[in-house]
Amino acid sequence: MKLTDFDIYSNLLKTKSGLVLTEDKVYLLESRLNPVAKKWGYNSLETMTIALQGVPDKNLVTDIVEAMTTNETSFFRDMRPFDMFKDHLLTYMKQARGSARRIRIWCAAASSGQEPYTLSMILKEAQAQYPGWTFEIVATDISHDILDQARAGLYSQFEVQRGLPIQLLMKYFTQVDGQKWQISDDIKKIIKYQYFNLLEPMTSLGTFDIIFCRNVLIYFNEETKGMVLDGMAKRLAPDGFLMLGGAETVMGLTKEFVTLPDHRGVYVLPNSPHLQKKVETPGAASPLGSGSATPAAPATSAFGLPPKANTTTNS
Amino acid sequence: MLMKCLVVDDSRVVRKVARRIVEDLGFTCDEAEDGQKAYEFCQGEMPDAILLDWNMPIMSGIEFLEKLREMDNGGSPKVIFCTTENDMNHIQRAIQAGANEYIMKPFDSEIIESKFAQIGLHP
Ligand SMILES: C[S@@+](CC[C@H](N)C(=O)[O-])C[C@H]1O[C@@H](n2cnc3c(N)ncnc32)[C@H](O)[C@@H]1O
Numbered sequence: 001m002k003l004t005d006f007d008i009y010s011n012l013l014k015t016k017s018g019l020v021l022t023e024d025k026v027y028l029l030e031s032r033l034n035p036v037a038k039k040w041g042y043n044s045l046e047t048m049t050i051a052l053q054g055v056p057d058k059n060l061v062t063d064i065v066e067a068m069t070t071n072e073t074s075f076f077r078d079m080r081p082f083d084m085f086k087d088h089l090l091t092y093m094k095q096a097r098g099s100a101r102r103i104r105i106w107c108a109a110a111s112s113g114q115e116p117y118t119l120s121m122i123l124k125e126a127q128a129q130y131p132g133w134t135f136e137i138v139a140t141d142i143s144h145d146i147l148d149q150a151r152a153g154l155y156s157q158f159e160v161q162r163g164l165p166i167q168l169l170m171k172y173f174t175q176v177d178g179q180k181w182q183i184s185d186d187i188k189k190i191i192k193y194q195y196f197n198l199l200e201p202m203t204s205l206g207t208f209d210i211i212f213c214r215n216v217l218i219y220f221n222e223e224t225k226g227m228v229l230d231g232m233a234k235r236l237a238p239d240g241f242l243m244l245g246g247a248e249t250v251m252g253l254t255k256e257f258v259t260l261p262d263h264r265g266v267y268v269l270p271n272s273p274h275l276q277k278k279v280e281t282p283g284a285a286s287p288l289g290s291g292s293a294t295p296a297a298p299a300t301s302a303f304g305l306p307p308k309a310n311t312t313t314n315s
Numbered sequence: 316m317l318m319k320c321l322v323v324d325d326s327r328v329v330r331k332v333a334r335r336i337v338e339d340l341g342f343t344c345d346e347a348e349d350g351q352k353a354y355e356f357c358q359g360e361m362p363d364a365i366l367l368d369w370n371m372p373i374m375s376g377i378e379f380l381e382k383l384r385e386m387d388n389g390g391s392p393k394v395i396f397c398t399t400e401n402d403m404n405h406i407q408r409a410i411q412a413g414a415n416e417y418i419m420k421p422f423d424s425e426i427i428e429s430k431f432a433q434i435g436l437h438p
Contacts, residue, residue: 079432157401157419161426165433166406166417175403 001026005049009033009064012052017065017142018199018220018228032067039063066143070219073111075118076163081214081243081265086122088263088288089210089241094130095285096239097209101133106208106235108198109216110139113150113183113191114159119212120187121168138205140196151193153183199224202231209237215245222253229254233269239287242267260289317343318436319360323353323376324368324397333366333397336424340431350374354382362392364436366427367414369398369405377412384413393434397422 006026013019021029033045040060042048052060076082093103107116116139123135141147160169160181173181196205198216211232217225232242233256242257243265244250250257250267260266260274266288268274274289320342322333327348334344342364347353351374353365365383369376376396383389393415398405401419409417416430431437 074429076433158426161418161422161429163429163433166410170403170406170410178402 001030001045005046008049008052012061013065013068014221014224016061016199017069017197018224019065019068020219020221020224021068029068033064036060036063036067062144066145069143069146071111071143071146073114073215074159074162075114076165077115077118077214078246079163081212082118082122084263084266085119085210085243086126089266090122090126092239092285092288093209098285101130103133103135103210104206104208105135105137106205106211106213107137107139108196108211108213108232110141110147110150110193111143112146112159113139113153113193114163115139115212115214116150116191116193117153117183117187118163120190121172123190124172124187125168135190137191138208139191139193140205141193142195142197144195147193147195153188155181155183157181198228198231202235205235207237208235209240211236211240211242213242213244214248217248218245226253230256233257236269238269238271239273239285240269263288317341318364319343319345319362320364320366321345321347321353321356321362321392322366323347323350323371323379324366325349325371326368329368333427336427337364337366339424340428350376350379350382353379357383357386357389357392361388364431365392365394366397366418367394369396369400369409377408380409380412380414393436395427395430395434397427 003023006023006029009029010021013021030045033048037045037048040048040063042051097103105119107119110116116137119137139150141150154176157179160173169181172184172187174184176182213228213232217228220228229250233254236242241260244267246265250259256269257267258270258275260268268289272287274287276287318341320337322330322337322344324330324333325348330346330348334346337344345356345362347356349371353367354374367376367380376398380394383392383394390413394413395416395418396409396414397418397420399420406417415434418426418430
């Protein structure tokens with residue numbers, strides 16, 4: 001591919017999805033775009049590139065953007081963030097949202113659904129402690145194809161073995177045709193999948209108590225990362241939490257978020273109650289963070305989940 | 316102290332692959348070629364983890380597991396089934412018999428590693 005052609009694609013991708021492509025990714029670009037050219041009836045990538053320089057078909061641009069997304073994900077990816085969610089974030093919200101009994105979560109790069117389904121299974125397992133509560137997970141992605149997969153909730157044997165405890169497979173999946181595993185409607189029903197590009201204004205999404213935005217900022221440049229984080233800060237409740245991926249941070253990118261001490265990977269707003277020194281107010285939700293010497297006790301053991309495996313009591 | 320993993324499979328090839336994976340994870344590894352041999356091994360010393368095939372001559376994996384869980388101290392090893400049996404009935408039977416996790420073959424190192432992590436075994 002000619003350098004000028006590479007620039008056409010890298011500019012297009014940067015404006016449309018935020019994806020930063022360095023020149024060493026030219027092979028990746030070619031191997032992902034050749035099938036797109038074929039689908040659109042161009043006899044080569046070069047002809048498609050020429051077509052792009054005129055007034056390109058919107059759907060072609062969409063296909064190019066989608067072809068370049070990396071959808072790598074798994075159930076309970078990295079595990080710790082989900083322990084954190086269950087043991088700390090939820091425990092806090094249980095007190096803090098005790099009167100509204102409602103928790104709204106945004107999964108901002110949902111990919112094929114493993115992350116929102118993981119959260120939904122955790123909530124389901126904890127359900128007994130939340131009588132009358134409403135949980136809502138808004139799961140968004142820029143790729144229509146991957147959202148269709150997420151909605152279907154149908155996974156290969158390989159996918160259900162990466163990160164998913166066998167107890168949860170037994171409880172929440174049924175086997176289809178011997179080789180595929182279908183997640184149950186019960187787990188699906190609190191999730192609303194919708195197309196959303198993180199570069200767009202976020203106001204329409206409403207306000208969230210917890211945002212998961214994992215393993216997507218890594219593809220953006222610093223400026224885009226900062227912009228997305230600034231937008232998310234406005235969508236978060238004052239005492240809400242943001243979870244990022246293992247290789248991601250807010251540091252040096254935005255003033256709207258700060259790291260929560262002693263809770264790796266968790267970020268809060270600068271005025272968050274979690275950053276204040278702990279004051280004992282009877283009945284009030286005690287914030288997480290630096291004030292509390294000991295981390296909150298794990299919610300319960302009703303949870304056959306890692307790493308405190310307690311599998312034998314599950315009948 | 317090093318954690319011990321016993322690999323129980325009638326296929327030498329599978330044992331070899333599994334040995335490499337669990338050793339990479341930091342276990343020391345012993346092998347048994349059927350349930351009976353595994354049972355005898357456990358009478359000598361209990362491993363920390365057992366990777367267990369289902370279909371084997373002389374004594375099957377599920378028979379072995381049932382006998383193991385009745386032994387003194389037989390509750391202590393974490394048992395991960397690792398078998399081509401990939402239907403819900405087998406999975407349920409294994410878990411009822413006291414298996415801690417279940418891997419459907421074919422497997423790779425990532426799956427084994429994630430299953431060990433889930434049951435809290437970090438050598
Ligand atoms: C590597 S996956 C991360 C999945 C999951 N959050 C996890 O951590 O396993 C990244 C996802 O981000 C999506 N994505 C990339 N750019 C996006 C954008 N501008 N807006 C929304 N989603 C985007 C991709 O389509 C892809 O599904």
